[in-house]
Amino acid sequence: MKHYLKLNARRMKQLDWLALAQLKTVRFSLLAVLTAALWATPAAAWAEEAEPAHEASSGLDLLLPNLGEFVPMLIGFIILWAILAKFAWPMILDMLETRVNTIRTNLEQAEAARVETAQLLDEQKALLSEAREDAARIIAEAKTAGELARADIEAQAAETAENMLERARLLIEHEKDVAMLELRSSVADISVALAGRLIGTELDIDQHRQIIEHYVAQAGSFDDN
């Protein structure tokens, strides 16, 4: 796009120069044509006269124009020149001027478009660069957050597992203690029941009275209880 715009601008400049050149050329051509016509007519008159007069004139007459024809021709040339200058010349110049202006305007617009496009291109580049930077930053942040989340989850899982193990250990200890307590109680109950049965079946009245006497002797006073 840039290259095309550059090429176009150069070409527009070339065209402008060409238009000016063409204008100059046209002007010069008209002038040349008129001058040629002007000189051709007297030259022709001169030549016609020159042929019959060739025989009669001297060398100097060959160089000098025929005033009787040159002056009208000159007047005619001047009139023609004035007419062209008055009517044709401005019109042609206007046309050329208009074309030049149009071309200049197009060139300016193209230049403005080129500048605007260049600006847009720069802005787009800046936006793209900024977007890339944002994307990279977001990706980096996401990675960091992901790493942190993973570490946090791992830590929580480890802590939860540790807590569960600890609770299980405590529960096992508690159950063991309860079982031991029940076992002791059962052993005590059985032992006492067995002792009671032995006492009940083995002691007679006299033995009971001996026990009573023994405990009465050992028993303290009521103030001790």
Added chain:
Amino acid sequence: MTTSTHNAVVDIYAQAILAEAMQAEDVQAAIAESLRFTELSTAIIASHELRIHLNDKSTSLASRLSLIDRLFKDLPDAYLAVLRLLVERHELKLLQTINERFTSLIEEHFGLVIIDVTTVVALDDELRESIKEKYSTQLASPVALREHVDQSIMGGIVLQMRDRRIDASLNAQLERARAVLASDTIGGVS
């Protein structure tokens, strides 16, 4: 009922029972009467169903009094009268207190201390005298024994004086042994 009113009511009942007990020939007979009332009150207090039935207001008074008459027909009239009054006034809960007050009145009247003795077998004279001698010396007062026979104590002796108790029964000792065996530490070693 305030405390003073409560005590006054209990005293009235106890005095009525005492009057009946004082009709006995001697101290021992009076002590036996007190024992009889004690066993009566203990039996009623121990029987949850009997207490509920006697306190049931939905049952007619005549029905409840009739039950008293049938269950305790062998009791002296004074004891029966007290029981009937307690049932009629829904004051059976005072029975234990009345019994204690009655015992105190006996003790005050005769100037002695009553000790309830519980054994597996009946006491012989030798044991009886040894107990009396020991505790009359300790308490500096004459002692009267109210003897109870209870197989559940398994052996040994249980002595009860007012609100104090000495439990030297085999049952209590076995219970203590059972508590030691069942504890976490035995002799300081777990």
